[in-house]
Amino acid sequence: DVVMTQSPLSLPVTLGQPASISCRSSQSLVYSDGNTYLNWFQQRPGQSPRRLIYKVSNRDSGVPDRFSGSGSGTDFTLKISRVEAEDVGVYYCMQGTHWLRWTFGQGTKVEIK
């Protein structure tokens, strides 16, 4: 199985400051169709995961533009340009390239300093 490794696992941030989360996969996530199915999810306490970013850098509908995704191959990053209070939660990367077997990163807990 593809192993997804996130860092850091805990991220205290100051309101209005940027934040960045790294995600590395043990294998390339480039699919045979040329797409890279690397997604980012936000999970607030008591809620289902909500997808923020799909195929590395595409924001889902309704996702604020302070969230951005980048990367290629095996290295990916989620950035929040200016953290707001509502961004508190756990963020997961997930690979869907090997789509019969999703795998997730361990999760990064974002909290306000």
Added chain:
Amino acid sequence: QVQLVQSGAEVKKPGASVKVSCKASGYTFTSYYMHWVRQAPGQGLEWMGIINPSGGSTSYAQKFQGRVTMTRDTSTSTVYMELSSLRSEDTAVYYCAREDSSDWGQGTLVTVSS
């Protein structure tokens, strides 16, 4: 809009089985595979398996092989996940999620306790 509505919370004794349902609406049920993912208290997301609602074929994570069964009912656009031989470590929230990962159910808490 797409909706995945799951059945309610369950409390089970060790050794019992649980069957969780996920009713889909807002799209063509047979056009998208469905995944099941679980999350133990305070832990991360763990993929359990996938079902093709069209033909009913399944693929399960090695960890759950022999204990999990995923089925579907096309007449009601519902998929099911049954987990048997429950133990305390199976206490978790269980989610269904559509193939493209864009839509998830609200989650079903399964508590295993004697």
